[in-house]
Amino acid sequence: MQSRLLLLALLAAVPAKAGDSAPSQRVLSAGGNSLHVEVVETTDPVRIDELQRWLAEAAGATLTAFGRYPLADATVRITQIDSDDESPVPWGQTQRGDDVSVLLFVRRDADLAQLRADWTAVHELSHLFHPYLGREGRWLAEGLASYYQNVLRARAGLLAPEAAWRELDAGFSRGQREHSGMPLDGLGRRGTMRVYWAGAAFWLEVDLALRREHHSSLDQVLSKYSRCCLRGTGEVAPEAFMAKLDELAGAAVFLPAYKRYAQSREFPSLETAYSALGIERGAGGLVYSDRAEARKLRAAIMRPHAQR
Numbered sequence: 001m002q003s004r005l006l007l008l009a010l011l012a013a014v015p016a017k018a019g020d021s022a023p024s025q026r027v028l029s030a031g032g033n034s035l036h037v038e039v040v041e042t043t044d045p046v047r048i049d050e051l052q053r054w055l056a057e058a059a060g061a062t063l064t065a066f067g068r069y070p071l072a073d074a075t076v077r078i079t080q081i082d083s084d085d086e087s088p089v090p091w092g093q094t095q096r097g098d099d100v101s102v103l104l105f106v107r108r109d110a111d112l113a114q115l116r117a118d119w120t121a122v123h124e125l126s127h128l129f130h131p132y133l134g135r136e137g138r139w140l141a142e143g144l145a146s147y148y149q150n151v152l153r154a155r156a157g158l159l160a161p162e163a164a165w166r167e168l169d170a171g172f173s174r175g176q177r178e179h180s181g182m183p184l185d186g187l188g189r190r191g192t193m194r195v196y197w198a199g200a201a202f203w204l205e206v207d208l209a210l211r212r213e214h215h216s217s218l219d220q221v222l223s224k225y226s227r228c229c230l231r232g233t234g235e236v237a238p239e240a241f242m243a244k245l246d247e248l249a250g251a252a253v254f255l256p257a258y259k260r261y262a263q264s265r266e267f268p269s270l271e272t273a274y275s276a277l278g279i280e281r282g283a284g285g286l287v288y289s290d291r292a293e294a295r296k297l298r299a300a301i302m303r304p305h306a307q308r
């Protein structure tokens with residue numbers, strides 16, 4: 001009883017900082033935009049702190065795009081679950097109602113190292129860079145998150161650049177193995193791997209075009225979109241989104257590629273992209289060219305933010 005009283009006295013003595021919320025809720029701010037991070041249904045302060053640190057690091061990775069969270073305000077809700085799933089984060093989802101929430105379901109027994117090595121949090125947070133694009137634009141949405149989940153983690157030092165290229169290439173290979181002959185924008189729930197990875201190939205292609213031909217980058221164009229136009233809720237037609245990105249880029253890059261991809265019945269060719277990047281598929285894995293231009297391009301995409 002005495003020790004309990006002592007504990008209560010100690011707890012009461014912990015000074016509360018002005019504006020402090022409950023420890024399970026934290027606000028991350030960058031460039032005037034905020035992410036409200038809540039760990040729900042968990043009482044262990046050590047675990048709450050661990051989950052908050054994990055999320056802060058993943059959120060930090062998304063800042064390597066343009067230094068702000070894309071939306072003025074969004075919520076991240078972390079819930080622990082019991083699961084036999086191999087993944088430390090068996091499920092993630094971006095919910096768009098009156099506001100935007102990223103929901104992450106974390107395996108109760110996943111440790112911090114496992115969580116840091118997982119891609120789900122950065123993938124879900126990357127969905128905040130685009131508006132809701134409806135069913136027709138699902139491949140664009142999942143493609144952007146699949147591209148950025150690797151690029152942003154590499155830049156933040158959560159993944160070695162070579163590992164990021166390997167992950168992207170492995171995803172492209174999974175997409176290439178699906179031969180339904182259906183157009184990309186009509187795949188629906190079938191052809192999931194093609195939806196995700198043909199989508200990622202689209203964003204890689206436009207990123208390369210912006211960098212090589214227009215002195216710009218996907219990061220720069222999405223930064224402008226975030227300032228002028230991005231809303232977390234409400235639907236934007238994929239073509240309208242593409243047209244706006246072209247307008248902001250000052251070039252016809254997005255819409256022509258979008259039309260080509262949306263109607264395609266096969267996985268897009270990676271030949272031009274890989275040749276520009278100096279990447280080849282070898283028997284023992286990816287082989288990288290030493291050509292200065294290719295090296296520069298690869299580094300520009302994956303270079304850790306601290307080295308920019």
Ligand SMILES: [Zn+2]
Pocket residue numbers: 123124127141142145
């Ligand atoms: Zn997704």
